Amino acid sequence: MCDACGCGHDHIHKETKTIDVNQSLLKANEEAAAGNRRHFDEDGVFAINIISAPGSGKTTLLEKTIEALKDELKIGVLEGDIETDLDAERIRKKGVPAVQLTTGGACHLDSVLVHKGFHLLEHSLNGEGLDLLFIENVGNLVCPSFFDLGEHIRVVLISVPEGHDKPLKYPKVIKTSHALIISKSDLVQYFDFDIEKIKKDALSLNPSLKIFVTSAKTGEGLDEWMGYVRSKLKYQKSK
């Protein structure tokens, strides 16, 4: 019998247990994330964790960023996906090393998988060091926001077709990110998408969030994004 509603159907009330288990897993992940961060710092690598829903344009942003920065920086990519290595293939075509991390069902990357991937990536470089590591998370606006991967900065993408209501509906990822990229801005004319509203909502959740309005098609905002990456990396190297 269900005490909550008295309907006569047996059901479960395991919320407390679930939270305990999750907290233990999150704690273990945090310890591994701290290890990754030390590892990145020792090797002089600046790590960026990129999060978004499926199809917001993470891989396309990476392709554009690699094109713009690969002559001045040594870049590597860890590609998170549930299945397939389609995205790592796309990245390799741009001339930088990429390791595909397939989670086999899991909805986010974790620090242990990133640790293993980073070793594979470094191994493939024959001793040459990286300046910049991009970690493209599994396409998911929810779960990845709970898992620190040891990154220096976290970037979230929301594309114009998804709608301007997403920050209020998915606040955790906004609160834990350093930058928000509004992608596919060339499509704004076809949607009821209010750029000022999404900026206002996102900043109300995270006042220090840096926001870029970008289009891989027209190039809008990409120079500003590259400038941001360069300045963050320079600041990290100076520490």
Place this chain on the structure above:
Amino acid sequence: MCDACGCGHDHIHKETKTIDVNQSLLKANEEAAAGNRRHFDEDGVFAINIISAPGSGKTTLLEKTIEALKDELKIGVLEGDIETDLDAERIRKKGVPAVQLTTGGACHLDSVLVHKGFHLLEHSLNGEGLDLLFIENVGNLVCPSFFDLGEHIRVVLISVPEGHDKPLKYPKVIKTSHALIISKSDLVQYFDFDIEKIKKDALSLNPSLKIFVTSAKTGEGLDEWMGYVRSKLKYQKSK
């Protein structure tokens, strides 16, 4: 020390434990889902679980479906979101009852939450029965696919801006769904989106999948979708 890679950083290998815990939670969810299904059947309600990434157009599809069917069927909606009741408000404006289920961080609905929501929905109807229950899941193409809510059919949306590569990258939701709705078809001219490829990939994972190419803007495919809902409901009632 890490045996896997010998790098000297302590880290975790808890995969086995995680799987055990998840399987216990999934089993508990399945039991509650079976309860929901009995509940729906006893009350003569046909339940449809709608899954997609954020911003693929679940709520818009519901608005169009309610407009088309509300004079012939008594419809109710459970609206799943992590935060806010924006979507339940949109549905109520169409003149049908809606209960907002906010998961407070969780990335999917579960059967217990649906059970509670269904009671609240029925309570608001003062004894009038529903014919059709839509359960709009949290915007997430991964986690909801693991959780049976007791629905009769599961429908997944993939919008044109997300890209035609999504079935192969997110196979679980394709394998467990009865229908795939390709939404925002009016945008196909602006994207490198291959409708024949997405159909072929999806059918290779799930040969009995019913596929609809739709646009809420032009109305393409909506009559076929309404016909499908009517036929499924009629079949269920005849059993």
